[in-house]
Amino acid sequence: MRMGKYEMGRTLGEGHFGKVKLARDADTGRTFAIKILDRQRILAMKINEQIKREIATLKLLKHPNVVRLYEVSASKTKIYMVLEYVNGGELFDKIALKGKLTEKEARKLFQQLIDAVAYCHEKGVYHRDLKPENVLVDAKGNIKVSDFGLSALPQNQLKDGLLHTTCGSPNYIAPEVLLNKGYDGSMSDIWSCGVILYVMLTGNLPFDDQNVVVLYQKILKGNAHIPKWLSQGAQHILRKILDPNPIMRIDVDGIKAHEWFKKGYAPAVPFNDDEEDISMDVDSLNMTEVTYHNGIQDKIAINQMNAFQLIGMSSCLDLSGFFEKELKVIQDCKGLANSRGQESLLISAEVFEINESLYVVELKKSSGDCSLYRKLCETLSEDLGTCKSQQFLKQDSIRQEIGRYNSSF
Incomplete structure (x- = not known):
């Protein structure tokens, strides 16, 4: 091909x-x-x-x-x-393989990460989804930041000079992003870099919980446990970066001036901007324009919320009592069988009614074939995405969908 x-x-x-x-x-x-x-x-x-x-x-x-x-x-x-x-895989895999990295190795990769992020910020680009899965490692052991799908440019800032779209990966998201009051893209990226450094040095996340609401509460408090077995310099720079107050948080210049960071530091040299330009024209892609609502420029469309906006609506991130009515549609949806009549997938689904026009559907695999479950989720996601009313499926629709999958599997 x-x-x-x-x-x-x-x-x-x-x-x-x-x-x-x-x-x-x-x-x-x-x-x-x-x-x-x-x-x-x-x-x-x-x-x-x-x-x-x-x-x-x-x-x-x-x-x-x-x-x-x-x-x-x-x-x-x-x-x-x-x-x-980039043929060396993800930084995530490198950490998972070793459990944690030595301070020397982690410092080298962190220096390269900060160089890359600082360069992006100089160009007016804020990544907003920095995590080990989005940092690649080449055959020589050097990092390459990737996946700029959630990045922001200066034109994405509002009149207050701040960004207002809540996005990122839960364990790596900065506390100020969760507050829905606007945030400095450079400082939120620095926080994510600090979480990555913590993971490289310890093999663990500084903030983690299976309950996403509890996780966000931990992030907002910012009380990360810094292991005493780390060097004093590593402990100090982690505390300075993982400060929940973005005003007090250390910035790129402060990081580069830090004694722990400077050890063995060799700044990267950007490529010449006069190189041959990329063969492309973004506007020529001719994709239909879509207007997105972010809660600041426009009111949030009640049927187009993402998970961060949903959680942000609740007081103090406490979702208890938020769902006024719970519709238990299916506790155990048994009998989803393959063509041979063998039971191969057991799922459960619950629908939560937020208001008359907004429903949240929670779908879980209890047991069975993972590939069938992924197929179910993909098909259901496509159905939701093309729904003319752009609303979540209601109780009867869920029953119809499950019935259809029951016959098709």
């Missing part, structure tokens, strides 16, 4: 919106990673602006510790992003 001059190879990974394939430039023999995105699914899930933002952001960034975007092309059904191929 070929895409222009690129010869497609094995699949490196698959996601909900497409896949990433290893590719080779037939002319030069150089390897790349090509992200292949499905246009129809992007439009159905209304993330077209997110994709365009990621492409526009990557076009700005030319740094040795940031994944490079070299080319973008599109067909009627696909979008192709030709990216730098």
Whole structure:
């Protein structure tokens, strides 16, 4: 299979919106990673602006510790992003394999991470989803920051100079982001870097809980346990970064001036901005425009909340009493069978009524085939995304959906 001059190879990974394939430039023999995105699914899930933002952001960034975007092309059904191929895997896998890193190794990677983040901030780019899964490691042990799908540019700031979209990954999100009062994108990124440093040094998360509400309460308090067996310098810089008050939190300049950070520090040199520009035109992607509501520029559409907005509505992040009415639709939905008549999937579902127009559906796999469960979730997600009323399925609709899956499986 070929895409222009690129010869497609094995699949490196698959996601909900497409896949990433290893590719080779037939002319030069150089390897790349090509992200292949499905246009129809992007439009159905209304993330077209997110994709365009990621492409526009990557076009700005030319740094040795940031994944490079070299080319973008599109067909009627696909979008192709030709990216730098990083063959060392995720930082997450590196930490998981070793349990934790030595201070020397963690410091080197943290120095590169701060270099990359500082460069992004100088370009007006705030990542907003920094975590070990979004930091790649190459064969030489150097990091490459990736996945800028939730990044923000200066034009995303409101008149107060702050960002207001609540996003990120729960364990790595900064406390000020949770407060829904606006936040400085650079300081929220610094917090996430601090969480990554903590994970590298200890092998554990500084804030963790199975209950997301309790997790957010811990983050807001900011009382991370800093192990005494770490060096004094490591303990000090972690406390300075993981300060829940963004005004008191150490910034990039402060981090670079810190004695622990400076040890063996060799600043990265950004690539020349005069290099050949990326072959692309973001506006030529011709994806239908979608207006998103963020609770500040417009009132939140009651049927288009994300999980962060939902939790943010409750007083002091206490959801007890928030759900006035609980509709227990299915406690044990048994008998979802495959074509051979063997029971292969056991699920349970609950629907919570927030108000007359908003319902939250919780779906859990009790036992059975994981692939069937993923298929169920994907199909249900597609049905919800294309629902003309753009509302969550009500009780009767859930029963109909489960019945349909019962017959199709």
